[in-house]
Amino acid sequence: MQETTTIFGIRAVLEAIHNGETIDKIYVQKGLSGQLFQELQQKTKSGDYNISYVPVEKLNKLVKGNHQGVVAKISPIAFSDLEEVVENALSKGTAPLFLLLDQIDDVRNFGAIIRTAECCGVDGIIIPKKGGAPVTADTVKTSAGAIFNIPLIKVDHIKDAIYYMQASGIKVVAATEKTDTLLYNADLAQPVALIMGNEGKGISDSVLKLADEKAKLPMLGSIGSLNVSVACGAFLYEVVRQRL
Template sequence: MKDTTTIFGIRAVIEAIQNNETIDKIFVQKGLSGQLFQELQQKTKSGEYNISYVPVEKLNRLVKGNHQGVVAKISPVQFADLASEVEKALQQETAPLFLLLDQVDDVRNFGAIIRTAECCGVNAIIIQKKGGAPVTADTVKTSAGAIFKIPLIKVDHIKDAIFYMQGSGIKVVAATEKTDKLLYSVDFKEPTAMVMGNEGKGISESVLKLVDDKAKLPMQGSIGSLNVSVACGAFLYEVMRQRLD
């Protein structure tokens, strides 16, 4: 496996796209123009690329050199296919367990979640192409290598994965404080896909409307919520507890 690679310069990013590199994120300087940039726009117009338009100061912090207004992160991992991973999980003796991340955008939280998910036997982690944390060196380090042992899947929207899970007989459960139901009341012994939300906003309302069940952790302190990676660990270990009984 290669380390996370940062490339910069419009031509270099175009060539990476043409060579089918797994590009995790592209940073573009706000207001950028020119013929070569137009060529890059043509290459990325399919919408499958995670593009952020940022001030030039951001690009200057990312790289030292003539970035020409464009910097890209090449992922150290290849992303898996949703249908293939669901089919594979359904063929196993144990009930499938998937993790859906609704725009978790902190790379260290992402890495910690991957590490816990691998320890808990999660079949695959599903993220959105846009809005979530990129796979960076910090993600790899925080995951303690687990990122290379568990399939990662990118979808256009978490809703796509929810519909596919439900159509495959997998119950989708949202981890959210917007419910009175504690996670201990949910039956996790059946095929399950757990949804975890953004660090600040939680799970989006449009996603909450689609799930089969909602559950929360009991809280006694004055702080209203846990770090998302910690909450994810609590939920996943409740799944393990039920399945080991």
């Protein structure tokens, strides 16, 4: 099983970009300057790269060596094309099921969601290019290898995927406590894309208002919230139950 590769040094990262490697995230030291750094900025200005500007202490924790202010994570997987995955799902003759992850931060939650999604027959998982958890060795391990069996798609913004789903006749359902509708009263037998939100903040307001429907889980205890991967599992298996 291929795991995430960490590379460091501006020249090494430039070479990876030149060779077309699937770079999941680039960490750049705040205040970095110089000719090579300018070249890196030029190569990544398309917006297709997830770049975080961080203190040097963060880079020192990521690698042992002369990182020159730049560290990159090369993804163990290749990402899929949204339109192609949706078209393939619609052509199967069964109701498609997609997951939209709005700023999921924790790589282990991400991996657990992927594992459950694969078990529930999800046709694809959509994540934002920037702001979400990277695909790391921990993601791969927690997914128990499921990450290699399910298409992962990166989009500029989750909103882009929502608009495309809706235009393709797929209902977008948001998992949120900001509703009176229980999950079990939502019609999930039709083509559906589920939105799951950030571990702490939930689904962002700008994304939530685009959903066709909102649904929540009944909470009978005093805590009032579930881990996002557990909540996602409950939602996905209700879809499975309604479709069996």
